Amino acid sequence: MRIDRTRYLTQGIAKILIWSATLFTIGVMILILFQILSDGLPVLRLHFFTESPRSMGREGGIFSTIIGTVALTFVAILFATPLGVGTAIFLREYTRETKVSRLIRFGTDCLAGVPSIIFGLFGFVFFVIYLNMGWSILSGGLTLAVMILPTIICTSEEAIKAIPYSYREVSYSLGGTKWQTVTRAVLPHSLPGIFTGVILGVGRSIGETAAVILTAGSSLVMPTSFFSPIRTMAVHFYILAREGISMEMAYGTGAALILLVLFVNIIANWLLNRYIRKKG
């Protein structure tokens, strides 16, 4: 009987510890977000979004950095989506488990773990110097495209994998070719899943700093073409905070950044849930 009691006691203690560790984790996370939002939200007036930074960011708003973020993310998505989805289609529809497919999966998994500063170094020496694009939207966007590629490949592959085999059989039985089956039976149904991956990529691009600062620069001048250097919101936030230019502006930019990333991820999650419910 005594042994019995100890093991239930152990179980009780273990469960209490696990509950408190989980609550602690969530508590800290809420604390981090709350702290920045509570100091940052009051800064977020309309003119904060519509004016460009003045005197290094001490005054004005963040308009030009919003443009920078949007432009960079656009370039990244533009290049990463076709490559990523194409790779996923190849892995799911055009090959079996072969050495090549295993190599591609291994490469994708490895790429997913490469730190962003390494992408920054690569983007700097390859796009900025070797291809002579300079610090520009294009260099930064292409670097980000390589960085978010694994995310898009993985989510697209999952989405394509989830399509029941019967969809393909129906297409083939109607005399459809492989290409027709892929474009008319498989892709339309996996679009929401693919879109989720793209949105997750957008989220990563918005928040990235290390890779962007080395490839797109940190110029506050309004960009005029895809070859102009720019500063994104994340880079602006980093520079404001690290160089102590203006804590007020840093809090404001940080809050805007958090809200944007939360918004993007909630959309992705909502899409994914709707998609799963429809499938189930």
Place this chain on the structure above:
Amino acid sequence: MDTKEKIIGKSFLIIALSSISALALIAIFIFAEGLPLIWKIGPKAFLFGERWIPSKGEFGILPMIIGSFWVTLGALLLGIPLGMACAIFLSELAPPVVGTVLRPAIQLLAAIPSVIYGFWGLVVLVPLVRNYLGGPGLSILSGSIILGFMILPTIISISEDSLRALPSSFKAGGLALGATHWQTIWRVLIPAARSGIVASIILGMGRAMGETMAMIMILGNAVKMPSSFLDSARTLTTNIGIEMGYASGDHRQALFATGVILFFIIMILNSSAIILSRRRMG
């Protein structure tokens, strides 16, 4: 028709290959830029040199290697227990409703930009450490705490997946033998999911090693051998991040050489994690 299909198939192969050729390009360009300097000053002097004085052409990265390992170790000391607790909570203890709220919330943690974590560390954690524990505050301890939280999503989601992937007969068997729920978790489920859990920890380690911006803001960036957790430090990543903006010539090559070492460490960690999690599948 047949040739058209063949062409399409080949095009997809080319797309897929060009996707992963990115990894090869990264390796080639960083190695081409960094390796010559390592040969020039000698691998031993580079890896085990304790002095980093770019203006005098002295490039020893031992303090940064040690710094990276200390910070990563600290992050794991915090991240493993918290991450495991959350993973067990989500897979075994959480009521379904709590799970559906908590899981996306934890995914969200992974999406918060690292500069935000760094900023919070700088304005909240660093003063706390300075006032209550002494030292500059900008320290390995502050960096480890922030990193510990940053690697949680990685540890939690992969550990939880591997706990969930176990056949339900494992749990039923444990309970049927008269074990308590906790004994079943501790003696049956966790050992069975071991390889996935280890993989999650290794991937978390990779993330900790690779984090840059948050660490630049929190670690204090002094180039010296750290002697306590309250010392300021510099990691491999922050060394690159801080100096890349103005470096040129040998100095820049030395930063790429730092990247080469970082790339090596990360690739070893990544491939062992991938191999471990493959074994679980097979």
